[in-house]
Amino acid sequence: MKSLSFGSHWPCSSVIHGLEGQRSGLVRPLQFQRSFSTYFTEQLELSRHKEVQSTYYGAVNDLDVDITERRYLLSGYSDGSIALHDLQNLLESPDSSNFIDSLTYKLVGTVSAGNRNAHKRSIETVQWYPLDTGIFTSSGTDRILKIWDANRLQTAEEYSFSGIVHCHHMSPVATKHTLVAVGTDSSVVKLVDPRAGSATHCLRGHREGAVRAVRWSNTDEFILATGGIDNFAMLWDVRTAKGCLMKMQDKGCKKKSGYQRDTTHDGSVNGVEFTPSGHHLLTIGTDQKMYAWDTLTGKKQKTRFPTLSHIKRRSVKFCLTNEGSENFLFIPTGSSVTSFGLSCPGKVRRLYGHYNSVNCTAYHAPGQQMLSGGNDHKILVWSVRGDLDYGAFRYEQREVIRQRTLKEEVAPRDDGTTVVEDGQAVAQLQDTWSDDEEDADGDKKDADR
Numbered sequence: 001m002k003s004l005s006f007g008s009h010w011p012c013s014s015v016i017h018g019l020e021g022q023r024s025g026l027v028r029p030l031q032f033q034r035s036f037s038t039y040f041t042e043q044l045e046l047s048r049h050k051e052v053q054s055t056y057y058g059a060v061n062d063l064d065v066d067i068t069e070r071r072y073l074l075s076g077y078s079d080g081s082i083a084l085h086d087l088q089n090l091l092e093s094p095d096s097s098n099f100i101d102s103l104t105y106k107l108v109g110t111v112s113a114g115n116r117n118a119h120k121r122s123i124e125t126v127q128w129y130p131l132d133t134g135i136f137t138s139s140g141t142d143r144i145l146k147i148w149d150a151n152r153l154q155t156a157e158e159y160s161f162s163g164i165v166h167c168h169h170m171s172p173v174a175t176k177h178t179l180v181a182v183g184t185d186s187s188v189v190k191l192v193d194p195r196a197g198s199a200t201h202c203l204r205g206h207r208e209g210a211v212r213a214v215r216w217s218n219t220d221e222f223i224l225a226t227g228g229i230d231n232f233a234m235l236w237d238v239r240t241a242k243g244c245l246m247k248m249q250d251k252g253c254k255k256k257s258g259y260q261r262d263t264t265h266d267g268s269v270n271g272v273e274f275t276p277s278g279h280h281l282l283t284i285g286t287d288q289k290m291y292a293w294d295t296l297t298g299k300k301q302k303t304r305f306p307t308l309s310h311i312k313r314r315s316v317k318f319c320l321t322n323e324g325s326e327n328f329l330f331i332p333t334g335s336s337v338t339s340f341g342l343s344c345p346g347k348v349r350r351l352y353g354h355y356n357s358v359n360c361t362a363y364h365a366p367g368q369q370m371l372s373g374g375n376d377h378k379i380l381v382w383s384v385r386g387d388l389d390y391g392a393f394r395y396e397q398r399e400v401i402r403q404r405t406l407k408e409e410v411a412p413r414d415d416g417t418t419v420v421e422d423g424q425a426v427a428q429l430q431d432t433w434s435d436d437e438e439d440a441d442g443d444k445k446d447a448d449r
Contacts, residue, residue, distance in 0.1 A: 031325070034323070034324050034325040035324070035325050036324075037323045037324035037325075037365075037368070038324030038325050038326045038328075039324075040368045040384045041321060041323075041324055041326075041328050041368070042328075043384050043385050044339070044351070044369070044370055044382045044383065044384065045351075045382060045383070045384075045385055045386035045388075046351070046352075046353040046380060046381075046382055046386055047369070047380075047381040047382065047383040047386050047387045048386045048387050048388065049102050049103055049387045050090075050102070050103050050104075050105070050369075050381040050383060050387060051102060051103075051104050051105070051380075051381060052073070052085055052104070052105045052371070052378075052379040052380075052381060053085065053091070053104050053105060053106055053107040054377075054378075055075075055077075055081070055083045055107065055110060056377070057077040057078075057079055057081045057083065057112075057113070057377065058077045058078035058079035058081070058113075058122075058377060059077065059078040059356075059359065059373075059374065059375040059376075059377060060075055060076075060077060060078075060359060060360065060373025060374060060375075060377065060378070060379055061076050061077060061078055061122060061123055061124055061125075061317075061359050061360060061373070062075070062076045062123065062124065062125050062126045062317050062359070062360045062373075063075050063126075063317070063360045063361070063362035063371055063372075063373050063379070064126050064127050064128055064136075064362060065087070065128075065362050065363070065364050065371075066128040066133045067128070067130055067172055068128070068130070068131065068132065068133050069133055070364070070365060070366050071086065071087055071088050071133075071366075072084055072085070072086060072087065072108075072128070072133055073085040073086075073087055073105070073362070073364075073371065073379075074126045074127070074128055074136055075126065075373060075379060076123030076124070076125070076126035076138055076140070077113075077122075077123060078122040078123070078375075079113040079122070080113045080118045080119035080120060080121055080122065080123060080140065080142070081110065081111055081112050081113045081115075081118060081123075082110065082111040082118070082123065082126065082138060082148075082153075083107060083109070083110050083111075084107070084108050084109040084110070084150070085105045085106065085107055085108065085379075086105065086106050086108045087105055087364055087366075087367060089105065089106040089108070090103040090104065090105060090106070091103070091104040091105075091106050105381075109150075109153055110153075111148075111153050117146075117148075117153075117154055117155045119138065119140045119142050119144065119146070120142045121140055121141040121142040122140050122141045122142075123138050123139070123140040124139060124140045124141065124164075124165060124166055124167065124314075124315060125137075125138065125139050125140075125165070125166075125167050125168050125169075125315070125317075126138045127168070127169065127170060129170065130170055130171065130172045130173075130174070133150060134149065134150050134151055135147065135148065135149065135150060135156070136148050136150055137168065137170065137180065139165035139167075139168045139182070140164075140165060141164045141165070143160060143161050143162070143163060143164055143165060143184075144158055144159065144160055144161070144165070145158070145159040145161070145165055145168055145180065145182060145192065146158050146159075147194055157194060157197065159182075159192050159198075159199070161182065161184050161186075161190065162184070162185075162186065163184040163185025163186050163210070164184060164185050164210075165182060165183070165184050166183050166184065166185075166210060166211065166212045166213075166314070166315050167182075167183045167211075167212060167213055167214050167315045168180055168181060168182045168183070168214065169181050169214045169215055169216055170216070171216035171217075171221045172216065172218065173216075173217075173218065173219065173220075173221050174216070174221040175221065176221065177193070177221065177222075177238075178193060178194055178195055179191045179192065179193055179200070179201070179238065180192040180193075180194070181214040181215075181216065181224055181226070182199075182214070183210070183211035183212060183213065183214045183226065183228075183315075184210065184211065185210045186210070186211070187204070187206040187207060187208055187209055187210070187211065187228060187230070188202050188203065188204050188206075188211075189202070189203035189205075189206070189211055189214065189224075189226050189236075190202060190203075191203065191238060201238060203224075203226070203236055203238070203243045203244070204243070205234050205236075205243065205244040205247075206226070206228040206230050206232060206234065207228075207230035207232070208230070209228055209229035209230050210228060210229050211226055211227070211228045212227060212228060212229060212268060212269070212270045212314065212315045213225075213226060213227035213228075213233075213269060213270055213271050213272045213315055213316070214226050214227075214272070215272045215273055215274060217274050217278050217295075218274045218275075218276060218277075218278050219274075219277070219278030220278065222237055222238050222239050223235065223236070223237060223245075223278075223295075224236040224237075224238060225272045225274065225281050226272065227264070227268075227269030227270065227271065227272045227283060227285075228268070228269060229268040229269075230263075230268075231263035231264060231265050231266065231267060231268060231269060231285070232247050232248070232249075232263055232264050232269065233247070233248040233264040233265075233269045233272055233281065233283045233293070234246070234247050234248070235247075235248070235281070235295060235298070246298040247264070247298070248264040248281065248283065248291075248293045248298055248300070249262050249263065249264065249298065250262070250263075250264070250291075250300045264283055264285070264291070264293075265283065265285030265286070265287050265289065265291070266285065266287040266289075267285045267286030267287040268285060268286045268313060269283055269284070269285050270284060270285060270286060270311065270312070270313070270314065270315055270316045271283065271284035271285075271315065271316030271317075271318055271331075272284075273318065273320055274295075275292075275320070275327065275342070276320075276322035276327060278295065279294065279295055279296070280292045280293060280294060280295060280301065281293045281295050282320070282329075284308065284311060284316050284318070284331070285311070286311050286312075286313060288307055288308045288309055288311050289305070289307060289308065290305040290306075290308060290331075291305070292305070292342075303342075303345060304345065304346075305340075305345045306338070306340060306345060306346070306348045308331060308333050308338060309333050309334055309338075310333050310334030310357070311333070312357075316331070316332065317332065317359060317360035317361065318330060318331040318332060318360075318361055319361045319362050319363045319370070320363075321363050321365070322365075323365045326341045326342070326343055326344075327341065327342045327343075328340070328341050328342075329341075329342070330351075330361040330363065330370050330372070331361070332357075332358035332359055332360060332361060332372070332374075333350075333358070334357060334358070335352070335354050335355070335356060335357055335358060335374070336350045336351055336352045336354070336358065337350070337351040337358055337361055337370075337372055337382075338350060338351075339351060351372075351382060353372075353380050353382075354372065354374040354375075354376050354378065354380065355374075355376040355378075356374050356375035356376040357374055357375045358372050358373070358374040359373055359374050359375065360372065360373050360374075361373075367383070368383065368384055369381055369382060369383045369384075370382040
């Protein structure tokens with residue numbers, strides 16, 4: 001298997017070409033829609049006109065867009081504060097000429113670091129409740145997992161652990177349970193049930209060390225993937241007594257020295273993510289590499305992903321799109337975001353815009369945009385062609401108004417006179433006075449002679 005294929009990518013060279021194909025019946029509507037989405041995702045650039053209202057808090061450690069309404073952005077900061085933004089409520093910021101110069105996503109709620117309900121230390125993970133935007137969760141280095149009431153911005157429940165909480169995750173497709181998988185400094189993965197009010201399961205399988213990545217499957221609510229500093233990624237079925245289904249091991253790989261590796265990575269596994277189909281698991285390690293694994297057999301796929309850089313020794317908050325015919329990855333790598341497709345990983349793009357390290361990314365499908373947060377305390381918006389079309393529209397609008405203003409300045413009245421500006425009228429009066437004065441001075445000089 002030379003490359004992962006998760007859907008046929010229709011070659012759309014332009015939007016007009018795609019519309020013609022759909023009208024002639026050569027392209028199905030759903031196929032065109034997915035190719036249309038892919039066409040736009042390939043052209044994401046730093047937006048020139050959109051921005052997220054600043055909160056002036058610490059570094060942005062995690063971002064999450066709710067999957068229910070796909071409208072609200074949840075962000076967690078290094079000082080323990082939390083912010084909520086509305087991605088459908090844009091504030092218009094006019095410039096000195098009363099033209100709309102920028103669009104700002106409105107801040108609709110905050111939990112500052114001084115709030116009694118806030119985390120005492122850095123927040124590492126935030127997530128919306130999958131079935132309702134009235135609840136969200138957060139966890140961090142203060143060793144606490146909090147469940148929040150989003151309407152009142154107050155904690156509903158808290159769960160304490162013996163070590164730092166590196167990550168947590170709730171299943172996006174669960175209907176029979178509400179378990180929250182939690183990865184801490186311990187090698188044991190804890191499953192917290194908010195209905196029971198305590199940790200109901202303990203998954204033992206990782207060797208000594210922290211668990212820095214947890215992720216539920218997109219298709220099966222009982223399948224969980226974890227990654228730890230023991231260099232292993234593991235697959236679990238929480239219904240079975242044993243729990244562990246398999247370890248992702250590359251047994252057939254030998255190095256030049258003759259050493260045969262039996263771990264998932266040569267370093268800590270800090271990021272895991274299921275593909276939209278659920279048939280493959282993507283893993284990222286501190287060895288600066290990314291692999292794809294078959295979730296049925298546990299074998300590593302032969303896809304050669306590009307070498308990553310600046311992967312830190314903490315949970316990697318990356319995102320994977322699932323709206324188009326091609327699925328794109330957005331991975332924080334140093335001060336940039338590395339982007340490439342699963343079917344064609346050789347075509348790599350580096351998105352630069354942050355002034356410091358990037359910590360997290362999130363994709364907003366309805367807006368065809370990606371959001372990223374970093375240590376520069378900023379949340380940046382990456383949109384199609386950087387909203388260049390909006391800039392062109394704004395320029396054309398200015399030109400139309402300017403031409404209209406010029407025509408009004410010289411528009412003739414019904415009585416045959418011409419409308420002039422105040423400045424022009426004053427100049428004409430000054431010229432008239434100066435002419436009268438010159439005539440008077442000339443007559444006086446003639447009389448003296």
